[in-house]
Structures are given as structure tokens and as C-alpha cells.
Amino acid sequence: MSRLLCLSRGLICTHCKYSAKKSEPFVSLLTSRVKFKDQLLKRLISTGRRTVNTSYNNRHPVLWLFGIGTGFVLALGLKYRDSASEHCECNVQKTHRPQSVSKYTAAIETSRDLLQRIKDEVGAPGMVIGVSVDGSHVWREGVGYADLENRVPCGPDTVMRIASISKPLTAAAVARLWEDGKIDLDAPVQKYVPEFPQKQYEGQNVTITSRMLLSHLSGIRHYEKDPKKVREDKEKAKRLLKPTEKKEEKGSDENKEKPKAEDSSAKSKEAKGGQKKKKEFEQEEYYLKDSFENVIQALALFKDDPLIFKPGSTFLYSTHAYTLLSAVVERVAGQRFLDHMMRMFRELGMLNTVPDENDPIIYNRSRFYHLNKKGRVVNCPYVDNSYKWAGGGFLSTVGDLLLFGNAVLYSYQMAELKNTDGLLPGFLRPHTAKAIWAPVDKTEASWDKDGLYAQGWLVVEKQQKYGQCRNRRHYISHTGGAVGASSVLLVLPRESGHTASQTRLPPQGVVVTIITNMQSVGLNSTALKIAQEFDKVRDEDIS
Numbered sequence: 001m002s003r004l005l006c007l008s009r010g011l012i013c014t015h016c017k018y019s020a021k022k023s024e025p026f027v028s029l030l031t032s033r034v035k036f037k038d039q040l041l042k043r044l045i046s047t048g049r050r051t052v053n054t055s056y057n058n059r060h061p062v063l064w065l066f067g068i069g070t071g072f073v074l075a076l077g078l079k080y081r082d083s084a085s086e087h088c089e090c091n092v093q094k095t096h097r098p099q100s101v102s103k104y105t106a107a108i109e110t111s112r113d114l115l116q117r118i119k120d121e122v123g124a125p126g127m128v129i130g131v132s133v134d135g136s137h138v139w140r141e142g143v144g145y146a147d148l149e150n151r152v153p154c155g156p157d158t159v160m161r162i163a164s165i166s167k168p169l170t171a172a173a174v175a176r177l178w179e180d181g182k183i184d185l186d187a188p189v190q191k192y193v194p195e196f197p198q199k200q201y202e203g204q205n206v207t208i209t210s211r212m213l214l215s216h217l218s219g220i221r222h223y224e225k226d227p228k229k230v231r232e233d234k235e236k237a238k239r240l241l242k243p244t245e246k247k248e249e250k251g252s253d254e255n256k257e258k259p260k261a262e263d264s265s266a267k268s269k270e271a272k273g274g275q276k277k278k279k280e281f282e283q284e285e286y287y288l289k290d291s292f293e294n295v296i297q298a299l300a301l302f303k304d305d306p307l308i309f310k311p312g313s314t315f316l317y318s319t320h321a322y323t324l325l326s327a328v329v330e331r332v333a334g335q336r337f338l339d340h341m342m343r344m345f346r347e348l349g350m351l352n353t354v355p356d357e358n359d360p361i362i363y364n365r366s367r368f369y370h371l372n373k374k375g376r377v378v379n380c381p382y383v384d385n386s387y388k389w390a391g392g393g394f395l396s397t398v399g400d401l402l403l404f405g406n407a408v409l410y411s412y413q414m415a416e417l418k419n420t421d422g423l424l425p426g427f428l429r430p431h432t433a434k435a436i437w438a439p440v441d442k443t444e445a446s447w448d449k450d451g452l453y454a455q456g457w458l459v460v461e462k463q464q465k466y467g468q469c470r471n472r473r474h475y476i477s478h479t480g481g482a483v484g485a486s487s488v489l490l491v492l493p494r495e496s497g498h499t500a501s502q503t504r505l506p507p508q509g510v511v512v513t514i515i516t517n518m519q520s521v522g523l524n525s526t527a528l529k530i531a532q533e534f535d536k537v538r539d540e541d542i543s
Contacts (some may be wrong), residue, residue: 033360089244096534104138107347107537111530112141115514118526121142124486124518125369125377126154130398131530133538135406135507140398144368146517148377159365160515161356162396162487163480167322167354171214171436171456172408172428173329179417179432183332185211189324192331195296196303196324201310207302210312211477213325214455215440219314220321223283227308234314237465279504281370281519286483291384295326295337299388315443315453329390337389348407348427356385356393365395366485366517380519392482398513408433413493413506437476447488447524462495476530479524482514486521489513492531494538510534 003169010435036109086349111131126144130137142154149235177183182207188207189196199206201219214219224230285301292298309316330337338355354362368380385393426433439452439459450472451460462474473492480487510531512525 005263024394041415051435078225088434088463091102092225100251103541104133104537107533108139110533111139111142114149114529114533115143118521118523121518121522123371123375123377124516124521126158126366126488127514127516128156128158128160128398129155129530130156130402130513131534132402132406132511133325133534134509135410137399137402138534146364147368148369154366155364156399157352157364157397159352159362159397159514160487160517161368161392161480161482161485162401162489162515163351163485164393165396165478165480165489166188166388166390166392166394167410168456168478169341169344169394169404169490170322170329172324173341174210174214174325175428175436175455176344177329177332179429183210183328185209185214189213189328191418193296193299193324193327194217196299196327199307199311201307205312206307208324209326210328211455212311213321213328215453216315216317216321216440217312217440217442218318218321218324219309219311219316220318220324221235221302221305221308222318222320223280223285223314225305227306230308230316234316253427258394269359280481281483287381289382289384290387291350292386295330295389298323299327309402313442317446319388319391323388341389341394345400348400349403350396353394353400355389356395358384360388362395364397368517368519370484377518383483392480396515398515401489401513401515402511405513406507408437409491409493409507409509409511412437413508416496417506437524447522448477452482473532475528477524477527481519481521484517484519485515486519486523487513487515487528488523490527492522492528492535494535498532510538 003135025357071224107307108489111129115129118124123146124144126142126146127138128142131139140156142156142158144154146152146154146158146160174183174185178185184191186209190198199219201209206219208218208220213220213398221227221230240472246391247409257267301323305325324539326337329340342354345351354360369377370380381426407427411428411430414420414423414426415430415434428436436455437457439461441452443453445451445453445458448458448460450463453456453459454476457478460472460475460477462472464471473495476493477490491509492512512527512531512534514527516523
């Protein structure tokens with residue numbers, strides 16, 4: 001009986017902080033119970049010796065009290081034994097680690113440090129990362145807080161704004177309609193959306209097509225409404241500094257000072273340009289609070305504004321262009337854009353990807369933050385993103401984004417297989433996946449100058465100019481920036497000349513996604529470094 005009444009130290013984990021501190025109250029409780037039991041026994045024995053003729057009925061309450069106390073202690077001890085094993089921190093850590101994580105331990109440690117670096121640099125409250133290798137999720141982890149005020153930590157299932165990663169999702173919906181023959185990408189958008197007026201540029205009628213909308217070549221403005229300002233900024237970015245002509249004159253000392261003055265003025269211009277980039281989130285349309293019933297209604301924001309460039313001539317990243325594209329999808333599909341997208345998400349298995357609406361209860365949804373003028377983390381204001389569902393209006397998790405990245409990679413690599421017997425078809429047909437990942441002329445992207453924009457994605461092609469010098473890998477990505485959020489989804493396919501390319505089934509490659517609840521955070525370079533770390537381990541395993 002004494003063994004049952006005493007707590008065995010072997011039931012408490014000796015490797016975590018749960019044991020010592022949290023078991024002391026229970027140990028003290030057991031000690032007091034044991035002392036009480038001894039006192040009762042002594043009292044019963046002494047009473048029995050003095051009064052032999054004590055009736056059974058007089059001792060009955062004492063025995064009942066002793067029995068109830070013993071039963072209570074036994075029940076509490078058994079309960080504590082079960083809860084101790086369930087809540088042990090060592091067991092919790094083991095539960096959340098993937099089964100295939102062992103061979104990627106070094107890559108995870110290196111990548112975790114890279115993630116912590118960027119988090120600390122920008123002061124982000126929380127970040128969540130997901131990595132898959134050859135279609136298998138090998139690492140999902142949250143660092144920091146999803147809710148600072150209530151101290152809710154980020155986890156693998158934390159839901160955040162994915163911002164412009166909504167564009168690849170919309171591009172996939174358009175691609176499926178195209179491969180089914182329901183949409184002509186080269187037809188004028190007015191064929192499907194007559195509410196959008198015929199546009200002119202420099203007094204002449206021009207044509208805007210869905211293909212132009214996909215690749216940001218439509219000339220439709222982004223958040224800056226002033227065409228003159230946008231064109232000037234574009235020219236400044238392209239302008240090259242011309243070398244000054246040397247003049248052999250007597251005032252040579254004065255001439256030497258001129259380049260310095262020009263350099264200083266150039267630096268000041270660069271500094272001003274940097275400030276303009278930082279003020280991107282001061283554009284009023286980022287903070288719209290008006291709710292639009294449908295995407296056709298949202299066209300009113302920009303449909304009557306002048307074009308910034310002639311369609312097809314110049315790349316101009318535009319979220320509004322994707323709003324017009326969503327109107328095309330709505331008319332072609334014959335159902336509301338959000339209904340069409342939610343059906344597509346269900347097919348993909350992306351059950352945690354939903355519109356960024358304020359009213360619904362969305363479990364594990366993060367709060368959103370930004371830095372104020374004093375550099376302090378503060379809550380972001382309420383915004384209504386119904387004006388840009390297609391270009392930046394969805395919420396998701398890293399797990400869902402990994403599913404999407406691998407679905408497109410699977411479809412893309414099916415085109416390289418000679419024999420597809422026994423394999424399920426891809427979400428997109430092989431030629432469709434090849435098309436949306438094909439770089440488009442006259443395009444660019446801000447997050448990697450080596451790449452060109454395709455149809456809803458940035459594509460960096462493989463290149464090595466010189467021996468023993470930089471070997472640029474082929475990869476595909478898209479980043480996102482919204483009020484209180486930044487994101488990236490990056491796909492690093494295995495190299496096409498690899499010996500195992502024909503023996504292994506698709507998808508073959510590394511997919512990395514990072515989401516954070518802080519705006520204005522560049523994540524593409526970090527995601528690429530992390531993808532390369534896992535790719536090294538993958539290559540070693542194959543060889």
C-alpha cells in the first residue's frame with residue numbers, strides 16, 4: 001500500500017523542466033496524506049487497546065474516511081502518471097518532428113539559423129516555414145508569435161496572408177480554363193468583360209489580352225495613379241550614367257571636382273529612390289475598407305484610368321490587372337470567382353486556403369503587424385481585400401502552399417517522362433505547365449534581377465558563363481507583400497541532366513515557402529539558400 005501512495009520518480013521525465021518544479025505540489029500532497037494515514041492507524045490501535053468493547057458502528061465513520069482518502073490519493077496518482085507522460089516536453093518535440101527528418105537534420109539546423117537571421121533583421125513577430133523534398137514534407141516549423149498581445153506562438157498550421165502568391169493560384173485557374181478550350185488568351189478582354197472600356201494610348205485604340213494580364217504587360221496601373229511619375233521612375237531605373245568627357249584645359253582642378261559632385265548627386269538620387277520603395281505601403285489603395293460584392297464591381301477602381309504604357313511594350317507589375325483577369329475567369333467559368341477558386345483548392349487538397357475575409361472564424365489565423373515611424377511593432381489597421389482577391393486576397397498555410405508548388409512541379413516534370421504508364425495525370429497538362437513557366441520577353445521582376453516573369457511566376461533559367469564561376473540554378477518563385485504580411489513560394493526542380501531523372505517519379509525537387517506577419521520583408525534570397533541546403537542532401541542521397 002505504501003508503494004501505491006508514494007509517487008515514483010521514475011514516472012517523471014528527467015530530461016525536461018516539466019519534472020521537478022511541477023511535481024513538487026503533488027509530492028507535498030502525497031506526503032501530507034501519508035502522515036494523515038499514519039496518524040489514523042496509531043489512533044485506531046491505541047483506541048482498540050483502551051476500549052475493547054467499542055462498537056463497530058462507532059469506528060465506521062473513521063474507517064470510511066480513511067478509505068475515501070486512500071482512494072482519492074490513488075486516483076490522483078494514476079492521473080498524474082498519465083498526464084506527465086502526455087505533457088512531457090521531450091515527447092512533444094518528438095511528435096512534431098517528421099519521420100524523414102533524420103537525414104535532413106543538418107540542413108534543418110542551417111536553415112533554421114537563416115530563418116532566425118532574417119526574422120531578427122526585420123523585427124518580424126513571427127514566421128512559418130515549410131520545406132518539401134521530392135513531394136514529401138520534411139520540415140514545417142513556426143518561430144516567434146502569431147499573436148504578440150496574447151503570446152500565441154506560430155506553428156506549422158498558422159494561417160497568414162499570402163499576398164501576391166495569390167497570383168500563381170489565379171494563373172493556375174486560368175491555365176485550366178485555357179487547356180479546356182474555354183478561354184482564348186489572345187482575345188481582347190472585352191470579349192468576356194464588356195464592362196471594361198475600350199482603352200486608348202496616345203490617341204489610338206489598343207488591345208489588352210488575358211495573356212498580357214498574366215505577364216504584367218497590359219499597361220494597367222498598379223497602386224500609383226500618376227502615369228507621369230511611374231514613367232519617370234521607370235526611366236530612372238533604366239538610365240545608365242554616361243562617362244564624362246575629359247577636357248585638357250587650365251581649370252583641370254575644377255573639372256576634377258565635377259565627377260565627385262555628380263557622384264554625390266547620383267547617390268542622393270539613389271537614396272531618394274530607396275525611400276520611395278519604402279513608402280510603397282503609404283499608397284491609399286492598400287488600406288481600402290470598402291467591401292466589393294463581386295470582381296466586376298471592383299473594376300471601378302481603375303477601369304477609367306489612363307494606361308501607363310502601351311499594352312505589350314513594357315513590363316509594369318499590376319495587381320489591378322489580375323482583378324480584371326479574375327473577371328475574365330468569372331465570366332468564362334460561369335460562377336463567382338471565389339467559388340471557382342474554392343473548388344480548385346478542394347481539388348488540390350488546400351483545405352486551409354480561404355479568402356481574407358474579416359467576419360468568418362478562421363482557426364489559427366495570425367494577427368498582422370508593421371513598424372511605426374519610431375521602429376516599434378504595432379498592429380496593422382483593418383483592411384478589406386475584396387478589391388484584389390486574384391492578386392493578393394487569400395489566406396493560407398505553408399502546408400497548403402507546399403501542396404500547390406508540388407502539384408505544378410509534378411505537372412511540369414510529366415512532360416519529361418517517356419513512359420507515364422501507371423502514373424496519375426497532373427493537375428495541369430504537361431504542355432500547360434511548361435507554358436506558364438516559360439519566361440516572357442520584355443518582362444522583369446524586382447525580387448531577382450536574373451529572372452523574367454512568365455505567367456503568374458518568376459522564372460530564373462540555368463546559366464554558367466565561365467568555368468569555375470557562378471553556376472546559376474533554374475528555379476521558379478513568387479513573392480508577396482500585403483498589409484501586415486510578406487511571403488514567398490519557391491520551387492527548385494532537380495537539374496535536368498541528373499542520372500536519376502528517368503528512374504525517379506515526379507515531383508523531383510525542393511519546394512520552400514515562408515510566410516510572416518510583418519510587411520515589407522524580402523524573403524526570396526533566404527528561401528533560395530534554404531532550398532539549396534536541402535538540395536545538397538538530396539543529391540548526396542541519390543548518389
